[in-house]
Amino acid sequence: MSDTLEHPGVAACPACVATPAALERAGHGMGPGEARIVMSVPGAHCAACISTIERDLEAMEGVQSARLNLTLRRVSVQADEGIDAAALGSRLKALGYDAFELDPGTLSMTETERQGRDLLMRLGVAGFSMMNIMLLSVAVWSGASDATRDLFHLISAAIALPTVAFSGQPFFRSAAASLRAGRLGMDVPISLAIILASAISLYETFQSGRHAYFDAAVMLTFFLLAGRYLDFQTRAAARSAAQELAALEVPRAIRLGAEGAEETVPVAELRPGDLVLVRPGGRIPVDGVVLSGTSELDRSILTGETLPAFAGPQTEVSAGAVNLTGPLQVRVVAAGKDSSLHRMADLVAVAEAARTRYTTLAERASRGYSPVVHLLAFSAFLVWMWISGGDWRLAINIAAATLIITCPCALGLAVPAVVTAASGRLFRKGMLIKDGTALERLAEVDTVVFDKTGTLTLGTPEPTNLEAFAAQEKALAAALVAASSHPLARALGEALRREGVVPAALEQVAEVPGHGIEGQWQGRRLRLGRAAWAGAEALDVTASYLSIAGAAPRAFTFADRLRPGAEAAVSALKAQGKAVWLISGDVPGAVGELAERLGIAQWQAEALPQDKAATIERLQSGGARVLMVGDGLNDTVALAAAHVSISPASALDAARVASDIVLLGKDLAPIAEAQRIAMLSVRRIRENFVISFGYNVVAVPIALLGFATPLWAALAMSVSSITVALNALRLK
């Protein structure tokens, strides 16, 4: 680990930097003292962004070059050793772009890139061959005969056979695999058609026959590869998105050695009995018991509670909570696999296994389709053998024509073209689809369940009753909160500053970790903090209590700030006729108030993770299709149990891993839009199936009756493929 300790920035800020592994691995293949850092910049969207980001980063000391890829929304930076992702991140943040570090070194990323280029190469070869063969075929169709026709067929064969052998490999491989598994996948009739068409054309060429299907074989390969390539691109984007999200957080902890020496180590290396230091603002890495120090803990990501909880010596703490005010020394009780974080992951695995495997529209279509094609071609062969009295050359020709014409050119494009168009649209709106089938599942949704803290709200409090206080009290409060970085204090300070309150002059202002802030004013003791400490009755909403010696304590109440677009999303979903639920782990008062504010009729408070999942399962067993939107650890089981799930980018990584779609921006409004696009794309997919089926209905009888010529096959294939692709592009 000595490697990582050379990056002081990483060690100093365990909570805000992601992957130490990225920095380690990035060193390979670079010059000495150089590293490549790749960051995701979801906000980049325009030509001006390119200039702004690249110029600003290159102006930074130690950065050699920066290149923004607008398609993937990633910036790749070549920089000196001293530069780390946190520095680049804060630089980009100052420009107004949120940025997350990615792991540039993972093998799978380069592997994906290699596969993509490989497919594109095969597609290119098929495309150029198709053009050349078409040139010759047009001559044949327009009446070339005898020796000229044979010559043209021969040249076509010389181009087509190597092309098919090279470009058709993805289909042959997958057909072989599915045959070995004893299934008839879509690739079996495809491979059969390509091989049969090539073989019979070669035979016809040597027999000086009239019809050769070289153009059809290559065209088939080309169109199907185009569909395959689109499909691959969507999957690759989804996969790399999942990787990006997984790379976002590598938990690290500060371990205290025997002589109190601090050492930054990965959480995985912690053992029960170790002593760790958690600084204010840091996330608690393990389950444990507080040994010394007092503070308050924000457990909202674990339980959904917005009210910070007190922590002092002997308090049991669990991994995931955020330490707010004072440093804590924690004795590790359970780390890594045994911690409550991991037990939650096990629950998620159980819920995911229970989610019945979803069969996509394409799978359903090909399941019905493949046997029919084989049956048709084979019976065409038998019938024509019988009609022609054993002319096997004619019979095979007709069987091959049937296979070529029914071959699912358009069917192969029907789904990928739509999914590509739709995920492109959603990406532009700030949504990342992690799972290829998520779009289809999203289209079926009729019930939407929201989590409260961190999902509908931002988890940042806002004072609600400032107008109830006198100017004097406000001035005192403003002076007190300046001494603390507690979220409530910061929110109060900011609100007071906006009102133009001038802080009063106080003496001996000090923060008492875990309790609040204390000070002296004209000889009177002031306290702002927890209810018991300030001598007040605790309310059932989030509040901070101000006590002035000699006067009754008063409460500043807080409400969670709504996430932008939350109201729009909820009302749009309701307008679409969806049932909307709010299920939270927070207290009934806070949940009920928010539900009323957003007009959500059904809500449930104080729900444990299992309760959330149970409610969703109950809804689903009643026939509902549930979309779960959540961000916290307490939502992960519910996210995995729901039919489809969405989480914001600010969510805990476990929640993002469990969900199908990730919202990259802060805004919730795209959710309703996403549902609309999903429904539209499923309709387009169905239309595409109808279109390709329609072509078959017309073309198959012609092929079966033996009238199909290579010209017919070429026409049917290209027209249906192009219609399907254009239909997909209609997606608005």
Next chain:
Amino acid sequence: MDVLAILIPVSLVMGLAGLAGFYWTLKRGMYDDPEGDSRRILRDDYDDKPKS
């Protein structure tokens, strides 16, 4: 029909040239960022570090 002896090789060579060109663009990574490249060409500041 003698013209075929010229035209066919010419069309084949043109096809091969196109394929070679495609291979070159693929290796140079010109399909990595189609969206960014379409915007870069319209920037008014001179791009003195074109992707190598």
